[in-house]
Amino acid sequence: MTDTGTSWRDRLFGGLKRTSDRLGDNLTGLFSKAALDDQTLDEIEEALIVSDLGPAMAARVRERLSEGRFNKELTEEYLRAIIAEEIEKVLAPVARPLEIEAFPRPQVILVIGVNGSGKTTTIAKLANNFLEQDYGVMLAAGDTFRAAAIGQLKVWAERLGIPIVAGKEGGDAAGIVFDAVKQATETGIDVLIVDTAGRLQNKTELMDELSKVRRVLGRLNPAAPHDVVLVLDATTGQNALNQIEVFKETAQVTGLVMTKLDGTARGGVLVAAAEKFRLPIHAIGVGEKIEDLRPFDAGDMARAIAGTAYAR
Numbered sequence: 001m002t003d004t005g006t007s008w009r010d011r012l013f014g015g016l017k018r019t020s021d022r023l024g025d026n027l028t029g030l031f032s033k034a035a036l037d038d039q040t041l042d043e044i045e046e047a048l049i050v051s052d053l054g055p056a057m058a059a060r061v062r063e064r065l066s067e068g069r070f071n072k073e074l075t076e077e078y079l080r081a082i083i084a085e086e087i088e089k090v091l092a093p094v095a096r097p098l099e100i101e102a103f104p105r106p107q108v109i110l111v112i113g114v115n116g117s118g119k120t121t122t123i124a125k126l127a128n129n130f131l132e133q134d135y136g137v138m139l140a141a142g143d144t145f146r147a148a149a150i151g152q153l154k155v156w157a158e159r160l161g162i163p164i165v166a167g168k169e170g171g172d173a174a175g176i177v178f179d180a181v182k183q184a185t186e187t188g189i190d191v192l193i194v195d196t197a198g199r200l201q202n203k204t205e206l207m208d209e210l211s212k213v214r215r216v217l218g219r220l221n222p223a224a225p226h227d228v229v230l231v232l233d234a235t236t237g238q239n240a241l242n243q244i245e246v247f248k249e250t251a252q253v254t255g256l257v258m259t260k261l262d263g264t265a266r267g268g269v270l271v272a273a274a275e276k277f278r279l280p281i282h283a284i285g286v287g288e289k290i291e292d293l294r295p296f297d298a299g300d301m302a303r304a305i306a307g308t309a310y311a312r
């Protein structure tokens, strides 16, 4: 399952093509006007907002253009390059892979997110990434609300050849997490990835469930959970921003993973999220296969969104 950097870059640029095409469509007609004027700047700003990149990014690109090109001709190449540069500035400080550094082990990673966000697949993909780095990985099926979620995670554990602690539907999530941490500690596991129920519908219930899990974890290891990773579906566009807002306060999110960037023209929302919340973004998903989740390079990501030349 090893993978070369080149093919990952192919998938990254391929996956984000819809997003960069949409940006291109929104900007169509704004190039090669005789000279850059205020009205064109307004239109560019609007186009960037409509492309989900967020108002702050739109304002900054406008600022850059008005400094450099006012009263001069604007080319598509130049505009895309400026957009890529500004996106890279925003993504560089937050593009941060999940590092395994907890001592004592295991590092406990809680994974949260609404149903359908790609949570289960992301857990499997993260587990695979850690296995490739030779870490011992265990899963815990803490989403006990749905039998399907437990079953799916078991299938992944089997496929990856890693242990899993799971209970029955309707079981006590905190109890499962307790057992998992105990087993992981006893067997020298490096990383324990915990699936949790992601029900946004009821904030109190979610909060109660998570604080119970936290209490139990804290009893075994005061530093746990070391990470609380929120999985977001990029196809939901601006709604992903609302989810961060809610989960940030209820679940003390420490970092993000954005999935399905390949299935959407709304990938710009990654930039808006980075700019608004400044939370670390650990990885992105650009496909359903196990190798389609990776930490990303801010420069590559920025160029993929802006649709600038592939090579450096």
Ligand SMILES: Nc1nc2c(ncn2[C@@H]2O[C@H](COP(=O)(O)OP(=O)(O)OP(=O)(O)O)[C@@H](O)[C@H]2O)c(=O)[nH]1
Residues within 6 Å of the ligand: 113, 114, 115, 116, 117, 118, 119, 120, 121, 122, 149, 152, 259, 260, 261, 262, 263, 284, 285, 286, 287, 288, 292
């Ligand atoms: N195209 C694409 N599909 C993805 C990606 N990540 C997950 N998926 C798909 O999205 C669907 C939902 O993923 P799950 O991992 O089952 O999501 P979940 O949040 O656990 O959802 P529930 O099991 O319904 O709670 C599946 O069909 C996945 O294959 C991605 O990065 N790209």
